[in-house]
Amino acid sequence: MRSDGRGAKRGEMRFTDLIHDVDIERLVVRRVSVIHRIDARVKILSALALIVGVIFMRCVIIPLFIFITATIVAIGVLRIPLRTYLNRLIVMPFSVAGVVFLVYVLTQIGDKEIASFFGLRIYEESLHFAVLLFTRIVASVSVLNIIVMTTPLNDAVRAMLWFRVPGVMVDIAVMMLRYVHLLSVEAVRMYRAQVSRCGFAGNLSYRQKLMNIGTIAGALMLRAFKRGERVYIAMLSRGYSANSRIIQHEPMSAKDALTATAIVALTVGLVFIDFYFLCAVLIVRCCC
Numbered sequence: 671m672r673s674d675g676r677g678a679k680r681g682e683m684r685f686t687d688l689i690h691d692v693d694i695e696r697l698v699v700r701r702v703s704v705i706h707r708i709d710a711r712v713k714i715l716s717a718l719a720l721i722v723g724v725i726f727m728r729c730v731i732i733p734l735f736i737f738i739t740a741t742i743v744a745i746g747v748l749r750i751p752l753r754t755y756l757n758r759l760i761v762m763p764f765s766v767a768g769v770v771f772l773v774y775v776l777t778q779i780g781d782k783e784i785a786s787f788f789g790l791r792i793y794e795e796s797l798h799f800a801v802l803l804f805t806r807i808v809a810s811v812s813v814l815n816i817i818v819m820t821t822p823l824n825d826a827v828r829a830m831l832w833f834r835v836p837g838v839m840v841d842i843a844v845m846m847l848r849y850v851h852l853l854s855v856e857a858v859r860m861y862r863a864q865v866s867r868c869g870f871a872g873n874l875s876y877r878q879k880l881m882n883i884g885t886i887a888g889a890l891m892l893r894a895f896k897r898g899e900r901v902y903i904a905m906l907s908r909g910y911s912a913n914s915r916i917i918q919h920e921p922m923s924a925k926d927a928l929t930a931t932a933i934v935a936l937t938v939g940l941v942f943i944d945f946y947f948l949c950a951v952l953i954v955r956c957c958c
Contacts, residue, residue, distance in 0.1 A: 703747055705816065709926040710825035711832055716933040717817045721810045723937040727944040729951070730802055733809035740812035748819055763811035767804045774800040823847060845901070853894055860886045 705713075724733050744750050778796035785792040821829075823844070830840050864870060869882040 703820070705743070705747065705820045708820075708929060709922060710821050710829040711922060712926045712930045712933075713817050713821055714826070714829050714833070715930050716937075717813050719934045719937045720813050723941045724806050724809050726941050727806070728802070728948045729944050730805045731947065732940055732944045733802075733805040736809040737805065737812045740809070740816050743816055744812075744819065748816075750819065758815060759808075759812075763808045763815075766811075767807035770807065771800045771804045774803060849894075849897070849901070852897075853890060856893060857886065857890050860889060 720736065724736065727733055741755070744755050745752060775792055775796055776790045778799070779791070779793055782794040783791050784794050784797065827840060827844060830843075831837070864882055864886060868874075870879055
């Protein structure tokens with residue numbers, strides 16, 4: 671019984687620490703750096719250009735280089751704790767990329783079979799493209815992670831409206847970012863209530879534990895719907911409408927425009943390097 675209690679306590683600490691580390695309100699690193707001083711419009715445009723460029727890349731080297739560079743910037747320049755950064759990577763990019771990697775490797779077919787896993791055949795073509803998808807995802811999310819850590823929410827909202835993003839989409843995004851942490855805290859509270867009632871004791875089967883998790887998820891969805899309805903009614907009572915605009919845009923300076931142009935040009939250059947590197951690899955293979 672004592673070991674079960676310690677195991678439940680460790681599980682609770684891992685779950686609550688993970689929620690704490692991905693708190694949306696704590697994502698922005700409150701430090702002054704070169705990246706912080708860049709205009710939010712430049713950072714969003716640069717991130718979009720890099721992500722589009724990563725999509726067009728056919729080799730894993732440059733996306734992997736972008737991921738490593740973003741990691742060095744986050745840890746070395748922004749001074750974000752390594753544990754917090756790794757938790758954020760595990761929650762989104764690595765979990766999603768890992769699922770995509772496994773699904774593509776185990777479901778796609780090709781010409782050259784290299785292995786077999788529990789009756790599922792793995793082909794060289796599917797493995798190569800799955801690795802490419804993995805590096806694309808982790809590189810793209812790492813770039814977005816840098817933007818999120820250095821751009822306050824108000825500046826990001828102003829930038830999106832300056833780019834003529836529909837106001838409804840901006841309002842939904844802002845509300846989602848505001849209340850996702852509140853719902854996460856609510857989920858932690860419900861999880862602790864289940865733990866205090868031995869809902870995840872060591873002598874329970876995995877089926878029963880999954881049923882308890884499903885109960886928490888269902889109750890959380892009901893509370894989310896009720897809270898969303900109350901918030902919308904409160905906004906209407908304060909004069910909210912789809913055409914409400916209280917943000918004024920400042921013109922982009924020549925320095926910021928030059929920075930954006932340089933980053934876009936660098937992204938185009940990386941795409942060309944990737945293309946010529948792929949051509950060189952294909953020529954070497956044909957010659958060998």
